[in-house]
Amino acid sequence: MSDDAMRLPDVLDEPTDDQWEQYVSIAERSFGVPLPDAPLLRSNGLVRLAADAEGVIGGAIALPFTQYFGGRPLSSAGLSLVCVNPSARGDGVARMVVDSLVDHLRERGVALVALWTPSPGIYRRWGWEVAGGASAYTVPVTSLRTMPRRHSRVVADPDPGSVFALHAELAGHWDGALHRPGWWWGWKASAAAKERHHYGVANDDRLDGYVAYSTQPLPEWGQSMVVEDLWARDGGAFSALCTFLSKHSSFTPHIRFAPGVLPSPPELSLWLPQYDWHEHPWHPWMLRIIDIESALTTRGWPVGVRANISLRMVDGPMAGTELDLMIEDGKARLGHGSGRQVMLTERGAAAWFSGCWSASRLARAGLITTGDAHTLATMDSLVATRPWLPDRF
Ligand SMILES: CC(C)(COP(=O)(O)OP(=O)(O)OC[C@H]1O[C@@H](n2cnc3c(N)ncnc32)[C@H](O)[C@@H]1OP(=O)(O)O)[C@@H](O)C(=O)NCCC(=O)NCCS
CATH class of the missing domain: 3.40.630.30 (Gcn5-related N-acetyltransferase (GNAT))
Known part of the structure; x- marks a missing residue:
């Protein structure tokens, strides 16, 4: 050669x-x-x-x-x-x-790197693991008319500052959601080649929810409507946004919520009277922890759980790293030394950290190894929420 x-x-x-x-x-x-x-x-x-x-x-x-x-x-x-x-x-x-x-x-x-892919196998060899899914949902617009009604003022083109602030406040409740950088909003608005509309719902001058959607003509008649972003402070604001969307029913047979816009399963399904909505699974997103010490000590933990877990990384660039994870009052500290109780693969660490898989299930799949059932149960209780990454990139 x-x-x-x-x-x-x-x-x-x-x-x-x-x-x-x-x-x-x-x-x-x-x-x-x-x-x-x-x-x-x-x-x-x-x-x-x-x-x-x-x-x-x-x-x-x-x-x-x-x-x-x-x-x-x-x-x-x-x-x-x-x-x-x-x-x-x-x-x-x-x-x-x-x-x-x-x-x-x-x-x-x-500390972390996330990605969306239809081919998880490519990234597994490098330490990424699936951290969550995203589905699109199609709902007959008439079904949205049956949502409980709450009086809210509908605001066209709500003030962007209030929208950013509402988003930042709500995103923090989810594992995996982004605090969107300033440029991100402009990117997503410009990425919509179609016409995009923004509306909010407000009570006493406080913005409680907003929705961004685009429309396109359908071949025969009417228009398709795709919701691209939707955030609501509570069930009342969510219901008010859906009621607002339902007012397009004369020309829009269905509303599509783009992949990831609603978490899975969507709260929307708690209200719909008929099982006539459809879920369309999209790609998963994956997570890799590239600095485990920073990731474990920076994230928040459940306030009521005290834990002391010895971890040993068994593969990837961190192989051999031993960490004593001490959790109290919602915060973690790390010590070094006796980390032999739980053997964590890089992929197992990412999957557990994300909340997508419990430690018990990862142990059954062979991505976490420990002989200690009590420790597994503690790890299960530490990361108990379902992750949601609403932003595609
Ligand atoms: C995926 C892609 C970036 C890989 O580039 P590449 O330079 O060939 O990748 P590398 O040589 O570093 O790694 C190749 C490895 O990926 C594996 N691989 C490639 N496509 C794969 C797939 N769809 N699923 C699982 N593994 C795959 C190969 O088998 C090979 O594995 P090996 O190293 O164990 O033999 C390239 O195929 C590509 O551009 N594809 C189209 C775009 C794309 O799919 N991007 C990623 C999805 S988000």
């Missing part, structure tokens, strides 16, 4: 405009869609491209953001647009760019 053929690709962290365009063209081809948002992602994300003597052959982007776990914000990032030219696949190029991004993020104090 010639030296050129054996040479590893270069990893570029500050590509030229021309190299960037080559990457966007590989990404558009790999994902089969145009990427009009690529410049916005470039200016707000960390980019790593791989190049050989001929030019760019692949790359990936990490979008820094904050993700809530246990009610506390953790420094995280969303891995996106991982792609490699078809002729260069299977030679470890994706692994090179992903490793380079992860190393950089870890050095910058980022």
Whole structure:
């Protein structure tokens, strides 16, 4: 083999405009869609491209953001647009760019990396595990008319500051939800090529819920309506938003809630009178813990649970790390030394941390190993909520 053929690709962290365009063209081809948002992602994300003597052959982007776990914000990032030219696949190029991004993020104090994918197998070998799903829901608009009515004022184009504040307040109640960076809102609004509408519901001048949706004409008559974002402070505000949506019934037979907009199962199903709504499963999202000490000590824990668990990481870059996890008053401290009681794989740690899988189930699946049933039960009680990541990237 010639030296050129054996040479590893270069990893570029500050590509030229021309190299960037080559990457966007590989990404558009790999994902089969145009990427009009690529410049916005470039200016707000960390980019790593791989190049050989001929030019760019692949790359990936990490979008820094904050993700809530246990009610506390953790420094995280969303891995996106991982792609490699078809002729260069299977030679470890994706692994090179992903490793380079992860190393950089870890050095910058980022604890987690999340991603959406239809192919979890690709990422499992690198330590990611499924942390949650996302479904779209289609509901006959007439069903929404049966929701309990509460008097609320409907506000067109609610003040963005109030919307951001409401979102930040509500997102913190979910494990995995983002504290959206400022640019994220503009990205999502501009990404909707269709017409997008924003409405809120308010009581005593306080915004209690808002919805963003887009419409498109249907081939014969009427229009489709896709809800792309919906947050409500309580059941009353949720009901008021649904009642508002139901007022489109004369021209809109169904309302679709885009993947992830509602958690699974959706609270909506507690009110619908008929089982005539449909769930359409979409990709899962995956989580990788890239700094376990920071992740365990920064997240919030249930206030009423005291725990002392000895952990030992058994694979991945943290293999051999031993941690004594001491939890009290909703906070964790770490000691080092006797971590042999619970053997945690990297994937098992991510799946348990996310709340998607209980420790007991992960133990049955072989991703956590311990002979101590009491410790497993304690781990189950520490992470008891279901995660929800409403944002796609
Ligand atoms: C997925 C992709 C980025 C992999 O790039 P690559 O440079 O070939 O990846 P690497 O060589 O570093 O790793 C290849 C490994 O991934 C595995 N792999 C590839 N596609 C896979 C899939 N769909 N499911 C499971 N594993 C897969 C290969 O079997 C190989 O495993 P091995 O190392 O054990 O032999 C590339 O195939 C691609 O661009 N695909 C289209 C876009 C895409 O699917 N992106 C990721 C989904 S979000």
